[in-house]
Amino acid sequence: MILIWIVFIPVIGGLLARLSGGLGRSAPAWVSLGTLTIAFSLTAGLFAGAGESAEGRWLAEVKLPWISQLGVSFHLAMDGLSLALVALTFFLGACAVVSSWTEVRERSGLFQLNLMLTIAGITGAFLAMDLFLFYFFWELMLIPMFILIALWGHENRRYASIKFFIFTQAGSLLMLVAILVLFFIHGRATGEYTFSYEALLSTPMGYTAEFLLMLAFFAAFAVKLPVFPFHTWLPEAHTEAPTAGSVILAGLLLKTGGYGLIRFVVPLFPEASFDFAPYAFALAVIGIIYGAVLAFGQRDIKRLVAYTSVSHMGFVLLGVYAWNELALQGVLVQMVCHGVSTGALFMIAGALQERLHTRDISEMGGLWTGAPKMGAAALVFALASLGLPGLGNFIGEFLVFLGVFTVSPEAAILAAAGLVLSAIYSLWIIQRVFHGPQKTGITDFGRREMAAFVPMIAVIVWLGLFPQPLLDLFGQTLRTLNVTASVPVEAGSGVEKLDAGSAVYRISLTARE
């Protein structure tokens, strides 16, 4: 039951926020903040209890009949992976609310409603264990996000919002077809027509079908993540969205892509994913380097941060297709830390724009003098984003490298080169915006903003110094995902594909000895 509350509390809160629009301009924001705090504490409660109930597959589960005629059930379940991402969702959601406190002046009730509906959709997608339900939430989060960009965005919002919607929809519709094909393949083979994730995991199917279905699923998640050739919607959408929208987009929406790859693509289509891995590595490496290189070329600070997301999400793709314990742990840490650090960078960009009315980096400079707190926060997150040891992103990237290296040293080496580039652009932001001769005056962060930034910094530092709780949380999930410990690849002996249920990259255990 608690999962139903977790999904619906934001919806209820959003409606209340909409209704509270008449009570004053910041009333809706207070309502949203309160709602997200409640939802977050529920999630934290689950986290606290996670240790005890860890024997089963799920930490919490709820399954209700919904559309039995089509084999659809309302099945939500939470494991460590979902829990971490749901907690991130509410945390960043609250930060997004704070960041848009003064930015959104018109129709703040409706704004908060859409924000909360997006969050509800994302939460639902992280928890749905029925493919119909998953698709339902997957689509559901798009409309409010579209409205957020289209109504409260910047100059070029119309174009950006429609592009965002059409790109993601094109991928999703391919996935819809694939879900239905999977449904029928499973139904015909076993006689059980169901959209249940657990049932579909062991669908017997031919290799060609598996490969095509894998590609269709991959298309949907690759657009969201985004993977290199499908990323063109991202810079537009992130740049034109209002600050809160950018935070949600970069911090959460992209993570649904990574989540989908881990939860659906590889487990449902293990053989095909195994064969696809080299191509995924190639796309990931191109994305890492391409995103980093393009990030240099930007004068618009939001665009710059947007391209760094393309680069950082390359690590997620890399780690997922390495599919071993280390790499996947790295992916989870990377997703959480990227969510927080990029969210924070977008909030800083938004704060700059709100104060200076420009996003052009060349018009900024020497802001540290006027805004030391903002500068310090920016420095922390720029360092996090370049992967400084001691901050969370480093752990994520490092684990991904370790995991990937055992599978494909070439990919790991090339990706590490991308990390060098990230050091350059991260420091470049700090140098151009906060150092040098002071070009313009600025007001520093107030108490409200610091209230959002201090916890974000705390999370990044916590995960950088002591990531073990998060890794433990994920450990349970890793076992159910049938991941084996990463071991060096030795030709002929190490990696073998065996037929064993839904086991994924079966690295034969003998190789460990």
Add this chain to the structure above:
Amino acid sequence: MSPSELSALLPILITAAAASALTAAAGFYSKHGFVAGFTMAAFALSFASIFIAAPAAPIAVSSLLVVDGFALFFMGLIYAAAFAVALLSYGYNGGAGGKHTEYYILLLLSALGAAVLAGSRHFASFFLGLEILSVSLFGLAAYMRSPKGNEAGLKYLVLAGASSAFLVFGMALVYAATGSMEFSAASALATRGGGPLSLAGMALIVAGAGFKLAVVPFHGWTPDVYEGAPAPVGAFIASVSKGAVVAVLMRLMGGSLASGGPLFTFLAAVAVASMFAGNLLALFQENVKRVLAYSSIAHLGYLLVAFLASGSFAAGAVAFYLAAYFVSIIGAFGVVTVLSVNGSDVDSLESYRGLAWRRPLIGAVFTAMLLSLAGIPLTAGFVGKFYLVAAGAASSMWILVLSLALSSVIGFYYYLRIILVLFSPSPRELPAEAEVHPAGSAALMALFAVLVFMGVYPGPFLSLVGAAASGLWQ
């Protein structure tokens, strides 16, 4: 006629009686309120009588009509849609005052024609039903007697005439080949492949029906007629007249089309062309009614995907999708209706700028209807589209399914475009807008409720559809 036959025919009889009674009564008393109320009562009564007819079903009433679950389902859909259209029309025609008797008589008659089509199993009743439907419709299309309305009526008249000619000739050819006017003979023939004579006959019937369905390449009349006809009539043409023809085609040839056969290939090509042409042409329209017209072309293309798929699952998909489409398209036209006053429809896209802020409720309803047409979750259109793709995938019709997916991506653009216009800031100088009549708002709210219910909890409706579809080809 046995009592059970009589009770099975009750829905049709009530509508027919109501049309005659209204014609007779109109000579003495023709207040708008009375006439509209009478019409709505007749529709409600016909709808209610479906539940009386249901125990008798399935039953063949003479060799012309059959009343089974499928027919009753479509009759229910037709009467419910007609009721909504009548309610919308009441507000549209200016409330209690005025004289609009002919309008409602024609509405009753066209619903009667549609209901006959839903239950027809013989070429004679097919033709009869279709003629009752079309003759009343071109009267309705030209009802406002504006230049555009006249154009719409005339166009519809000419094309309805032409399509009937095709249809009758096709029926004659099939009759020549089989010696029977009953559908069962014709569909048996289609299953066997038939000779060139019957193939030509069926092709002509498909062409004739294609005009009514407004699928490419028979779609040319649609945008002009939708634009010229009064908005509620547009809703009726887009929903009821198409749904009834789909029902009769399902009975005539649905499920019996040999995959890969010439008719199947032809219809598949028609489906793909309709999806793409409808969606692409809608991109360039500045008139909401024209957008909806092209959108309806695309939607009939989607529908053909399930139509071509075989089995009762696909028949259920057709029925469900039609229901979802009925709700969304009537709702969308309903918004145009409630904003329009007598004779001059508010249909240019610009006049919708900022509507969501000026009239939040109507803006929200319109947004929901458009999202449903686009197939977004929480709306009936989503479940409908899901069902369609499922039917196509179950029959492994990959080209059709992928065309559906790709063309609906194109479709998002124009739906979103309207939504963006609805939500953009209001223009400085507001156009003169009519007060929304309560009847219109009531109809919209009801449609909205059904839309969301079907989207969130489609279970009961799916059972209904499944039961209706399972008996179709026994």
